[in-house]
Amino acid sequence: MKKKIVVTLLACMALCTAAAQQKRIALDELRDKIAGAWLGQMVGNMYGLPFENKFIEKEGNEADFPYGYSKSLAKMEQYDGAFSDDDTDVEYLYLMLMEKYGTEPTYAQMREGWMYHIRDRVWLANRAALGLMHYGYTPPFTGSMESNPHWYQIDPQLINEIWSYTAPGMVRYAAGKSAWAARITSDGWAISPTIHYGAMYAEAFFESNIEKLVLDALKYLPADDRYAATVRHMYELYKKYPNDWQKARAEMAEAYYEQEPEMTRTIWNANLNGACGILTLLYGKGDLQRTMDLGCAMGFDADNQTATVGGILGVINGGASLPDQLLMPFEGWTKPFNDRYINITRYDMPDASIDDMIDRTVDMAVKLVCEKGGRVVERGGKRYLVINPKAEFKAPLEFCVGPMPRMEVGCPVDYSFSCAANRDYTWTLTEGALPEGVAFDNGRITGTPQRAGRYPVTLTLSDGKKTLTKHFELLVRTKNIAPEADSILTNIRTMNEEALYKCWITFGKPMYAHSVDVIRDGRLNGEGSVFYSLAAHADLPKIDWFGYEWKEPRTIDMLAFHTGCLEEFGGWFSSVAIQYRGEDGRWYDVGKFRSTPELPESDDVFIQPHFVEYLFEFEPVKTTAIRMLLDCKVQEHWNKPTKGCSSFISITELSVYEKQ
Template identity: 30%
Template sequence: MNRRFSSPTRWLRLSLDEYVDRMKAGWIGQMVGVGWGGPTEFRYTGAIIPEQEIPAWRPEMVNQFWQDDLYVEMTFLRTLERYGLGVNIRQAGIDFANSRYPLWHANRQGRENLRRGIAPPDSGHPQFNPHADDIDYQIEADFSGLIAPGIPQAAIDLGEVFGRLMNYGDGVYGGQFVGGMYASAFFEKEPVKIVEAGLQCIPSRSQYAEAVRDVLRWYRQYPQDWQRTWQLVEQKYNRNPDYRRFSCTWGDFNIDAKLNGAYIVMGLLYGQGDIERTIMISTRCGQDSDCNPSNAAGVLFTTIGYSRLPERFKSHLDTRASFAHSDYTFEKLIDVCVKLARQAVVRYGGRVERDGNGREVWQIPVKPPRPSRLVQSWVPEPPSGVRYSPREMARIGELPWAHALAKSFEEWAPGWSLHHCGEDMDPGLRPEWNGRKNVFMTHPLNRQTPCVIARTVEIPADRNVLLRLTVGHHPGGDWTLVVRASGEELLRQTVGEKTARNGWLDVTVDLSRYAGQNVLIELLNEPNGWSWEAGYWAKIDLETR
């Protein structure tokens, strides 16, 4: 007679106090990493950042509440808070579609797809999203492990809900890998074991898994020489087209999830538990050099815990500040994560108990993770053809972002209207910008479509009319100001460091030639590249003499 014997379940024990201590540290780690690496982002692509280019840490740098690495996570957490861990992917997509913050690459295309009615998971499918293997879900997947202590399957499952909104294949696996590392970091301190735990959460035959295994192997071969490993990663995952089959083709940078994921792993392995060294290495690897140290530091800080963090990384944290585009303060974020983590413990077979002293303790069963099925962006499966229903579409854009922005602009500049304004860089009214008050910021819709400010004006037959503008630019970029009257181009002027004094340019255009006519005046914020293309408007006046 054959009998099957199952091995007894192994349990992990985690007190609520210890969970909060580590989870809180994980969030701070993200903020420290993105803040420290931020000044170097995409400045070095295919090159190691010189050590002297890394800024010195200052305690006030921790307050990175405005970073996209973080505010997208707040949307996901709010969805989970409202609907629970069993939320369906269609509802997650509706909530993401209704977000109003600036996005880039896979996030932006995924959200545009959702707003057009392409429901998830097709919103992240390569047929509709050319950025499907980009880094996007990877940089915003930290939440999935921070609410799943010792529960890697939860991080995998959350990736199938939220990661599929904008990514596919390796783009999703990067986030599941990161989430799996966080889930492990509540109970494991050894970086190699944490990385191996994350590796168990993704398909073994994926190129992402191959990249992680390569870094582990090269680390063992060259344990004291991270730059040697960087060279090997560079040759295989940046320069070899076989590993860039679905990489983004914008610019000369590489925002592919697996390359940047390799840099996360390098920071953790070669950092060997040291905070500064971990962040420095992940940052100095280059490319997306704020997101990568953010992931690495978040995982590492989770292993350390808030109570054991050096004061310089937490002393200036503003716990009452809200994350951009969210009602969550840091304190509220911690409360929401506790609520969701309790749900995860019970949902995945654990128990919430009290010890002899009445303290809350979680018993968590150890279960091997079941990775998602292997798919690859360069040979994708056919899209599922799912679309949002008319009733669902009615719930998207209940207060359209563009409408709200246009209304705000009309209040700022009565008589003028705003058209084709893009969402990058968070356009809108700035109470103060570069020494000027009440400045309105605009941004081109895309690389081909300028933002347009328009007004129809009756030019008196017997008076001179002058259009007077004061416009500014972002310190990191420039843009082209175009003035048109009834379709005729009257001015084309670069607004940038070489033309603007102290960041501002005064412009006067004489409209007297149109005396006695009704004229459509158009002011264009036109891109002349695709880097910090925002237009800052301090004055738009029509002066009649």
């Protein structure tokens, strides 16, 4: 009998311990908080839009508070409700993708959704990622610093909050999923604000103390993380100047804008704008109206901060507590934003009832929580969602597609097929022969190729439960003979820096090289790698060319053109011609050539990729000189013709290969 009592007590203790480790929220409260997430973001987005990039050198004036919706009011009146922008529309897309594919869509499915629905109105890292998707990459390669030169910008922290308010109380899961999603567009320390905000969103369902939210969420970042140190600094400034946000803002701007390394010094820097958001939260003290005004006055990319922190306050306080003057600014509206979310930004995404968006998000949250060890229970006639706070996110098993190994005869190679999403899984070479001199070890190939050619291989990827198979073709080229050329052939030898700095440029100045000589130095990205063929001001497009000349004839059948970083208004080409010099000294087309991958289907800015290679193959030509002619594209910027700047091509490298 005593033994049975002991066993029963132990069982009860185990149940009590398990219950203590779980969190519980009433379903009606869950809905109110998810409503707060959507509505708070909509308030912040439309409140902040008129102040986007307005306050840079100095903060906004507190004497002008409350700023109000300003110019956004006219658009709300026009659409008789809320209107979409990039702080809410991508999350609406992500909701649709979860409904289509399940709570954990793959990177490949995310790419599909981006390419179909996002056709314009994206900038910086988002636009770069979209261009890389059209080139053929999948995330996370679309956000890697090797391919996406905007990897350090603000983009991921403004489009990923939904992963957290569909994971209420599952903070570790939300942080992991936010990191996974942030890598679609970004890399390195630039994903950390997304993780930190994601943790705060998930915890805000159960924690209302803003200071505690800010500090507790740091545990999901590495101790030596740059952004974690920035958040701690913002908290120190808040304590140092508890009643003077202007002084805190001044020290923040000096540290993370004025003193930012030139390579990453932009007004859209992720660390800088993340810091603005933290100060906004702390000084706002939970009051949505004041938080919105502070978010605008902090400056830089203000609408993104106001949207993100507005959503956090919405989760903490619930949608029903948000002030009517912000939710219903027009007479006759009886529901927040007239229960209308009008899509003006994304292709083939329907307008929505906001109530319906909220209900669909609640359904997704309940589904996800139950998949991760939670359940719905009923107590006293009321339904509750029981949550497993220990749930963790594990990236879906999938092959991710990025740049293939660049292999040349006699040059060492060290390349991995794996990435942040699948590096912990098992890789096996199941079919095909590797190039002579190259070995394979769990997804990594190393060695020195000995013979040029194409080598088809089949790889499998396994997590111990599921196995995937994918075919690849490895290309080994002959030696690049561009460095051996006696001269570079081009119409623009030096970049016109005066013309460059008159333009709307989006990269740190160290990115740009002064001389065309860099197109054969072997460096494909990074500081000083990119040549812009910018000449004096020219209103009309122009044709630029790049090539090489040798004293002795060469038999050439392949060129590799590497794009550089691209601006919003130009840097890419609309057509390509390849010419060689004949024995008579005249230039002739090489004839039909094949591009791998195929050239973009249009010259529209939104599908152009940064830092990629186009490989051109053609029938061998024996010549002492070869060149590429590129028709420069000039794109309207912000729907206005670009002025004060010449058209140009952005290039990092032009490689040349002889027939084997």
